[in-house]
Amino acid sequence: MRTLWYWLSTKKQGHFPTEELFGLRSQMRRSAVSVPANIVEGSARVPTKEYCNFVNIAVGSASELTYLIQLAGELQCWPRERAIVLRSHAERVVRQLKRLHSELDALAKAEPAGPRLLRGQRPEPRTQSPKPNA
Numbered sequence: 001m002r003t004l005w006y007w008l009s010t011k012k013q014g015h016f017p018t019e020e021l022f023g024l025r026s027q028m029r030r031s032a033v034s035v036p037a038n039i040v041e042g043s044a045r046v047p048t049k050e051y052c053n054f055v056n057i058a059v060g061s062a063s064e065l066t067y068l069i070q071l072a073g074e075l076q077c078w079p080r081e082r083a084i085v086l087r088s089h090a091e092r093v094v095r096q097l098k099r100l101h102s103e104l105d106a107l108a109k110a111e112p113a114g115p116r117l118l119r120g121q122r123p124e125p126r127t128q129s130p131k132p133n134a
Contacts, residue, residue, distance in 0.1 A: 034061035066090040
């Protein structure tokens with residue numbers, strides 16, 4: 001995904017018409033940036049279920065990017081070979097994200113109701129609440 005994002009964020013984007021400068025090309029950049037941004041934000045969330053939701057959003061953004069790459073190829077904004085290679089990369093990212101989502105979903109269902117602990121973090125000891133005087 002890093003290579004795909006780098007390519008989309010440089011000026012080597014092909015021959016987009018001037019009117020598409022802030023249209024299709026801009027949308028491709030936004031969806032390409034959205035994928036890793038959602039993964040990073042989700043990984044910082046406490047329950048695995050929330051992380052799973054952010055990965056699901058990343059799947060949607062990667063799928064959107066796949067379509068936009070295909071559309072740009074059909075509009076002949078870049079050579080056909082380039083569109084095929086980029087779409088193949090994007091489709092691979094979608095498959096990887098779907099597998100990640102599936103694994104996180106299984107973990108979330110098996111996770112106890114408490115908060116997710118980070119590596120090396122220990123749960124806080126439970127303290128007994130003082131009994132009221134009778």
